[in-house]
Every structure is written in structure tokens, then in C-alpha cells.
Amino acid sequence: xxxxxxxxxxxxxxxxxxxxxxxxxxxxxxxxxxxxxxxxxxxxxxxxxxxxxxxxxxxxxxxxxxxxxxxxxxxxxxxxxxxxxxxxxxxxxxxxxxxxxxxxxxxxxxxxxxxxxxxxxxxxxxxxxxxxxxxxxxxxxxxxxxxxxxxxxxxxxxxxxxxxxxxxxxxxxxxxxxxxxxxxxxxxxxxxxxxxxxxxxxxxxxxxxxxxxxxxxxxxxxxxxxxxxxxxxxxxxxxxxxxxxxxxxx
Numbered sequence: 001x002x003x004x005x006x007x008x009x010x011x012x013x014x015x016x017x018x019x020x021x022x023x024x025x026x027x028x029x030x031x032x033x034x035x036x037x038x039x040x041x042x043x044x045x046x047x048x049x050x051x052x053x054x055x056x057x058x059x060x061x062x063x064x065x066x067x068x069x070x071x072x073x074x075x076x077x078x079x080x081x082x083x084x085x086x087x088x089x090x091x092x093x094x095x096x097x098x099x100x101x102x103x104x105x106x107x108x109x110x111x112x113x114x115x116x117x118x119x120x121x122x123x124x125x126x127x128x129x130x131x132x133x134x135x136x137x138x139x140x141x142x143x144x145x146x147x148x149x150x151x152x153x154x155x156x157x158x159x160x161x162x163x164x165x166x167x168x169x170x171x172x173x174x175x176x177x178x179x180x181x182x183x184x185x186x187x188x189x190x191x192x193x194x195x196x197x198x199x200x201x202x203x204x205x206x207x208x209x210x211x212x213x214x215x216x217x218x219x220x221x222x223x224x225x226x227x228x229x230x231x232x233x234x235x236x237x238x239x240x241x242x243x244x245x246x247x248x249x250x
Contacts, residue, residue, distance in 0.1 A: 003109045004028045007126035009097045012038050015132035016080065017059040019089045030124070031089065032114060034096035038080045040136035041073060043155045048073045062086060095122075100129055 006022050008015050011033035022029040036042050050057065054064040054071050057079070064071060064079045071079075084091065094117045101111040109125040116122075139154035141147060147154075 002028075002125075004030055004124070004126040006030075006128045006130060007032065007110070007112055007124060008130045008132055009100075009112070010132035010134065011091050011093065012040055012132060012134050013057065013059055013080065014134075015130075016083055016089065018130050018132055019091075020060040020083075020087050023087060023089070029090065030126075031091040032095050032097050032112070032124075033091060033093050035137065036093060037084065037091070038077065040134045041076055041080070043136060043157075044073045045156055046073065046158045050076065059083060060087060 005027040006018075006029040008018050008022070008029060008031045011031050015031055015033070016038075019029055019031050033039065049068075049070050049072050051070065053069075054066055057071060057076060058064050060083055062079075062083055064075070066072070066075050083089075095114050096116075097112050097114050099113040101113070103110060109127050110129045112124045112126065112129060114122045114124060146152065
């Protein structure tokens with residue numbers, strides 16, 4: 001196998017920028033990526049929007065155009081695919097670097113052991129190795145039972161796959177209680193907060209009623225109604241009618 005000038009481990013934005021620079025200077029290079037192209041960004045939530053501006057995501061002098069102030073995940077993936085096609089970068093996807101052996105004597109190349117998703121192992125040699133790996137592909141494990149099960153995911157994409165028929169009924173019921181389609185988001189948020197406060201207070205009152213001794217009496221129905229009105233999300237100063245306004249004498 002030929003000895004390359006540079007082996008770049010990681011096909012994220014940093015790895016792609018390094019590959020563009022290596023190609024600019026005429027070096028023999030190869031990019032190794034254990035997942036898909038920009039795999040860390042591909043694992044971001046589906047409708048995620050970056051906090052940064054498009055200029056800070058650009059590499060190789062290729063502009064990232066977006067109609068919004070901040071680019072989205074889909075636009076970033078499309079942009080980095082365009083970068084690879086524009087510069088014709090040499091990338092080996094789904095090939096993980098498992099071990100890097102340092103040269104024992106001066107002048108010898110590095111030996112990088114790799115393994116593909118099909119189980120094929122290779123040993124690639126290069127005079128220089130660039131580690132452009134991110135941290136997003138290595139989740140922090142909690143060391144609790146069940147986190148290594150096959151159906152447990154450490155990357156959040158969207159909530160749709162996790163909705164079961166039973167949970168779907170509760171979810172739809174919760175949406176029906178938030179108000180009509182004409183309600184503003186601010187009003188729905190205030191409604192949710194006030195509803196949670198009222199439910200907590202009502203549970204406290206009911207808990208006091210359950211834990212009273214038989215001889216201490218019971219909380220009557222009027223107390224519960226007053227507590228409901230007190231913590232109702234629609235509670236507020238009533239608009240005074242015009243006939244209740246005091247007359248002003250000029």
C-alpha cells in the first residue's frame with residue numbers, strides 16, 4: 001500500500017478544511033470518517049437552527065447562502081455536500097480508525113488501523129496524521145442499567161418516533177386543553193403556567209383533605225371552588241362596565 005503524505009481522521013468541518021488545504025498544496029491525502037459526511041451535524045435535531053452566523057460556518061472560501069439570519073441543519077448539510085463536490089475531496093466514509101501506531105524510527109510512516117462497517121480491516125500508512133475528530137460522536141454515559149440496550153438512543157432527533165398510541169391519546173388531550181387555534185403563543189404559555197400552578201395548589205388542598213383526622217372536619221365544596229377561581233389562568237381584573245363608572249363633574 002502506498003504511503004500518503006497526510007491522513008485526516010474526521011470528515012467534519014475541520015477535517016474538510018484540512019483536506020482543502022492539503023489539496024491546495026498538492027499533498028497526497030485521504031479523509032477517514034467512521035460515519036456519514038459531517039456526521040456530528042447529521043446527528044443534530046432535525047429542525048435545529050445554528051446560533052452562529054453563516055460566515056462562521058464557511059470553509060474554503062465557498063459562501064453559505066441562507067434566506068434566514070441563522071442557517072439550519074438542512075442548509076448546513078447541503079452546504080458541506082457542495083463543498084465536497086466543488087473541491088472533489090478524497091473521503092472514505094464509514095471507515096473507523098481504531099488505532100494509530102507511531103513510527104519506531106525516524107523516517108518511518110504512521111500506521112493507522114481502520115475497520116469498515118462491513119468488518120473489513122485495513123492498515124493505512126502516512127507520514128502525517130491529523131486528528132480532526134469532534135466530541136459529539138462520543139456521548140457521556142451515565143453508567144445506569146439499560147443505557148446500552150439496542151433501542152436506546154443517545155442522540156435526539158425528534159419526538160415523533162417515541163410517541164406510542166397510548167401516549168398519543170394523552171398528548172392530543174393535552175393539546176386540546178391549551179386553547180383554540182386563535183390563541184397567541186404568549187397566551188398559551190401563560191395558560192400552561194397558570195394551569196400548572198392551579199393544579200399544584202389544588203393537589204395540596206386535596207392532600208390536606210385526605211390527611212385530616214376524622215374529628216377535624218372536612219374541606220367543604222366552597223373552599224375548593226374558591227381555590228379553583230383563585231388559581232384559574234383566566235383570573236384577572238374584570239373590565240368595569242360603563243354604567244358602573246363614576247360620573248365626573250367638570
